Amino acid sequence: MRVQADRVSVTGPHGTLLSPTSLTVSGGELAIVHGEPGVGVTAFGLALAGRLKPATGTVTVEGGAPRKVVAVVDSPGVSEPDDALTLQVVVGEELELAKRPANKAAVTSWLAEHDAAAFATTRFENIEATTRTRLLTTLAAQREGIGVLVLDTPDRHTSDVGGWARLAREHAERGLAVIVLTATTPVSALPQRPALLGGLEQPDPVRHAPVEALPADTEETEKTPGDQE
Numbered sequence: 001m002r003v004q005a006d007r008v009s010v011t012g013p014h015g016t017l018l019s020p021t022s023l024t025v026s027g028g029e030l031a032i033v034h035g036e037p038g039v040g041v042t043a044f045g046l047a048l049a050g051r052l053k054p055a056t057g058t059v060t061v062e063g064g065a066p067r068k069v070v071a072v073v074d075s076p077g078v079s080e081p082d083d084a085l086t087l088q089v090v091v092g093e094e095l096e097l098a099k100r101p102a103n104k105a106a107v108t109s110w111l112a113e114h115d116a117a118a119f120a121t122t123r124f125e126n127i128e129a130t131t132r133t134r135l136l137t138t139l140a141a142q143r144e145g146i147g148v149l150v151l152d153t154p155d156r157h158t159s160d161v162g163g164w165a166r167l168a169r170e171h172a173e174r175g176l177a178v179i180v181l182t183a184t185t186p187v188s189a190l191p192q193r194p195a196l197l198g199g200l201e202q203p204d205p206v207r208h209a210p211v212e213a214l215p216a217d218t219e220e221t222e223k224t225p226g227d228q229e
Contacts, residue, residue, distance in 0.1 A: 001027035001063040001147035001177055003048055003070060007200065008057035010043040017043045019198035020057060025179055027147060028209030030172040032165075032190055035197030037183040044197060045072045045150040045181050063147050071140035074133065075152040081136075083125030087116065090124050094139040114138060129158035134167055141171055148177045155185040165191045172208035 003025055010018040018040040025031045035041045046052035048059055050066030063069050074080045081090040088107050095102040095110065111117045116135060119127060127135075133154045141149060149171055154164035164180065172178045187194060195202035 001069065001175075002061070003066075003148050003177055003179075004060045005044075005048060006058050006060070008044070008047050008054045008059060010040070010047055010052060011055040012039070012043075018047070020200065021195075021197050022057075022200045023179070023195050023202055025148070025177045025205045027175050027177050028172055028211070029205035029207050030168050030178045030180070030192070031202075031205035032168075032180045032182060032192055032194040033197060034182050034185075034187055034190065034194040040197060041181050041183050042075050042078065042152055045075060045152050045179070046078065048072075048148070048150055048179065051078075061148070064145060068145050070148040070150060071143060071146045072150045072152055073140045074136050074154065076156070079152075081124050083123065085124050086121050087111070087124055087127060087135075088120040091135070091139065094136070098139065098143040100142070129154075130160060130163035130167075132157060133164050137167055137171065141174075141176060146176070149179070151178070151180045153181050153183050155182050159185075161185055161189055161191060169208050172206075175209050 005021060005023045007020040007022055009016065009020045021044060023031060023033065043052055047054050049070040049072045050059065059066060061069055072079055088111065091110055092102045092107045095106060111120055114135060116131065133151065137149060137151060140146060151164065151168060168178045168180050182190065182194065192206050193203045
C-alpha cells in the first residue's frame with residue numbers, strides 16, 4: 001500500500017487553498033504534515049482520499065481506489081461527528097459506515113472492547129481529546145479495505161502532542177500508511193521532522209513496521225545472469 005501526491009494543488013472560489021505539494025507514504029510509515037491553520041490543510045487530506053479533485057498534480061494510490069482505501073479521520077466540516085450526538089450514536093454511525101453490525105448490542109460491545117463504555121451517553125463534544133482521536137481512528141482503521149489513515153488536525157483539540165503521536169505510531173506499526181495533518185502545533189514541538197504543505201522535496205516518513213521480505217521466487221527473478229551459477 002502506498003499513497004503518492006505529486007505536485008498537488010487545490011483552488012477554491014476565492015483563490016488558492018493549497019500550493020503544489022508532494023508526499024509519498026507507504027504501509028508501515030508515518031508522515032506528519034504541517035501547514036498554516038485553514039482549509040488548505042483539510043483540502044490536502046481530502047485530495048489524498050480522492051474526495052477533492054486537484055487543480056494540478058496527481059494522487060496515486062497503490063492497492064485500490066482512493067475513496068475505498070484512504071480514510072480521512074475527524075475532518076473539520078466533513079467527517080467530524082456532530083458535537084451534540086452521544087458517543088454511542090457516533091460509534092453506531094461509524095460501524096454502519098463500515099458495514100458492520102451497528103445495533104445497540106453491537107455498539108455496547110464495541111465500546112466495552114475499547115474501554116469507552118463509561119462514556120456511552122456522553123455528548124461527543126465532552127469526550128476527552130485523546131479518547132476522541134483514539135476511537136475515531138480505530139473505527140476508521142477497522143473499515144474493510146482501508147490501508148491509509150489521514151488524521152486531520154488532531155492538534156486542534158489538544159496541545160498534548162504525545163497522545164495523538166503515539167496513536168499514529170501504533171497504527172503504522174500495524175502496517176497502515178499513516179499521515180497526520182497538523183496546523184496549530186509549532187514545528188519544533190512535533191515528534192519528527194514534518195513535511196510542509198507547499199513543499200515538493202519532503203523528509204522521508206518514519207518507518208514503524210518492517211518491510212515485508214520479497215518472496216523467494218521474486219528474489220530469484222531479480223538476479224542478473226552473472227549471478228547464476
